[in-house]
Amino acid sequence: MLALKPIITKRLQGFTLLELVIGLVVFAIALSLFTSLLVPQARQSAEPILQVRSAELAQSLLNEISSKAFDQFSSRVGGSARCNDGVTACTEAGQLGPDNAETRTTYNDVDDYHNLNIIENALGQDISVNGQSLYAGFSLTVRVVYDDDMNGIDDALTTSSAYVGNTKLIEVTVTTPKGDELVFSTFRRNY
Numbered sequence: 001m002l003a004l005k006p007i008i009t010k011r012l013q014g015f016t017l018l019e020l021v022i023g024l025v026v027f028a029i030a031l032s033l034f035t036s037l038l039v040p041q042a043r044q045s046a047e048p049i050l051q052v053r054s055a056e057l058a059q060s061l062l063n064e065i066s067s068k069a070f071d072q073f074s075s076r077v078g079g080s081a082r083c084n085d086g087v088t089a090c091t092e093a094g095q096l097g098p099d100n101a102e103t104r105t106t107y108n109d110v111d112d113y114h115n116l117n118i119i120e121n122a123l124g125q126d127i128s129v130n131g132q133s134l135y136a137g138f139s140l141t142v143r144v145v146y147d148d149d150m151n152g153i154d155d156a157l158t159t160s161s162a163y164v165g166n167t168k169l170i171e172v173t174v175t176t177p178k179g180d181e182l183v184f185s186t187f188r189r190n191y
Contacts, residue, residue: 094161
């Protein structure tokens, strides 16, 4: 005959205190590693947005500036008359900037934008959508200098403030709300 063995059932038991403490320590270590990887990414996630906004702002301003005449004394109706070609000299390096009482709405040549530091459109209006400024916390500075050798250095620094050239460097520096400075530049020739 078959003998039946009694089936011994083990009672279900909970965790011991030691197992619970070890589990908590392992969980804490895993959580700290996870957050140390995740938190820097959260901080950096805004940077691409700020960089895109900076690029948009700078590019629109560079397009606007580049569309203007080379100099106050350049012909605005086309033709072959241009400053530094005989009769009229271009503006001296020390005189770059808005002429007389010009405002943003009346800027008509490239160097009028020298030292511009206001974020507004070509009509002198704040750039906003539904009353919300698109560039809150941003700042910008425009620098326009003669740079005939196209090396990024103001030619008047090595000569004199009376220097007159045929190539202007237009440099727009945009500062993001986080304090990062992004520099965008282009050259404008006297043609």
